[in-house]
Amino acid sequence: MAFEVPPLPYDYNALEPYIDTQTMQLHHDKHHAAYVNNLNTAVNNTDFASKNVDDILRHINDVPQNIRTAVQNNAGGHSNHSMFWAIMKPNGGGEPTGALASAIQQTFGSFDQFKAAFNDAGAKRFGSGWTWLVLDQSGKLSVISTANQDSPLMNGYFPVMGNDVWEHAYYLKYQNRRPEYLAAWWNVVNWDEIARRYQQGGGH
Numbered sequence: 001m002a003f004e005v006p007p008l009p010y011d012y013n014a015l016e017p018y019i020d021t022q023t024m025q026l027h028h029d030k031h032h033a034a035y036v037n038n039l040n041t042a043v044n045n046t047d048f049a050s051k052n053v054d055d056i057l058r059h060i061n062d063v064p065q066n067i068r069t070a071v072q073n074n075a076g077g078h079s080n081h082s083m084f085w086a087i088m089k090p091n092g093g094g095e096p097t098g099a100l101a102s103a104i105q106q107t108f109g110s111f112d113q114f115k116a117a118f119n120d121a122g123a124k125r126f127g128s129g130w131t132w133l134v135l136d137q138s139g140k141l142s143v144i145s146t147a148n149q150d151s152p153l154m155n156g157y158f159p160v161m162g163n164d165v166w167e168h169a170y171y172l173k174y175q176n177r178r179p180e181y182l183a184a185w186w187n188v189v190n191w192d193e194i195a196r197r198y199q200q201g202g203g204h
């Protein structure tokens, strides 16, 4: 069973005006599809073809050296984008509730301070990459950023939520104004799915 792009759980225009329709079409149907196609090519006729993409990333050093870079980039791209579509929704935004809200407050002081740290890590990521809220193995939250399509899973972190700061994620609408995109993105955040991921990653 080859890796596949999951269907978008809402229409291409559902995240307007914060993320434009054409960006969603290209991002999901072309960029994500390219990571999946390249991943399938890299792992063709290996045991990795039937593994879970997140498990591959957790054990990236088990991947043979001749395909490791291709797998790191494209399994990362597949995992990161699969998370990304699911943690957004139309009429999203607002603030988290419950255990996740308490943990954010305890870790960062307030929800606004968390948002500022997350946006700052995204704005300062040089070139292409992601900004993340992650859990470590002791259940502690932090904000990190990664380059390219590197997944937090490769470093023992569980990605609770992440925003894509590659230019392909925002350039058609926001051009060079990445901080403006980062600020607008909070209006489409799906806190129910992020709370589910927080539990899945061992948050309490």
Ligand code: MN3
Pocket: 027, 031, 081, 164, 166, 168, 169
């Ligand atoms: Mn992307």
